[in-house]
Amino acid sequence: MILLIFYVYSATVVSACYSPPKELYNDHKELISNANTIILAKVEKIELSDLQYTHVKKPVVYIFNVIEVLKGEVKDKYRIQGEGDLSGIWNTTFNNHSDSKFWKSRKGRMGIKGDCSMVSPLFIIGETYLLVLDGVTDLKQYEKISSKSDEWLLFVRKHTKNKHSLKEIK
Numbered sequence: 001m002i003l004l005i006f007y008v009y010s011a012t013v014v015s016a017c018y019s020p021p022k023e024l025y026n027d028h029k030e031l032i033s034n035a036n037t038i039i040l041a042k043v044e045k046i047e048l049s050d051l052q053y054t055h056v057k058k059p060v061v062y063i064f065n066v067i068e069v070l071k072g073e074v075k076d077k078y079r080i081q082g083e084g085d086l087s088g089i090w091n092t093t094f095n096n097h098s099d100s101k102f103w104k105s106r107k108g109r110m111g112i113k114g115d116c117s118m119v120s121p122l123f124i125i126g127e128t129y130l131l132v133l134d135g136v137t138d139l140k141q142y143e144k145i146s147s148k149s150d151e152w153l154l155f156v157r158k159h160t161k162n163k164h165s166l167k168e169i170k
Helices: 001-014 028-034 100-104 151-158
Strands: 039-048 058-073 077-083 128-133 142-145
Touching: 039 077, 058 128, 128 151, 142 151
Parallel strands: none
Antiparallel strands: 039 058, 039 128, 058 077, 128 142
């Protein structure tokens, strides 16, 4: 009997998200419109965080060098709290965002946890990301960019007004 209760409890704790909330899959234009800040930035370093989160295995702070401000006002450095355990990272660019999965299904690089919330941000030092900030939570808000001709980057540039470049993408 005790063993049966353990299995039932375990199954509820480790359940998967079978129906992710539609709020994580926003329309591309809506995502850009609802964001207060959009930047293109490169991860400079990772620092351990002294903040403790129950949903993060290894809390860290990612320090970004801002390359380009596409919307909002940002200094040359930006910090994001996130997950430092990169064992499950999916660091795709969706073939420079030309893959139809990115556009039709509105999916992004970020994953979904068992409780149907988005995983904490994960980044790799030296990589460049398009960060859509201060708006709604979305699977596309932390996309990796590896080319000046990336279709997501070009799309966001087209749909933002106050863009100014600080540095070149390398």
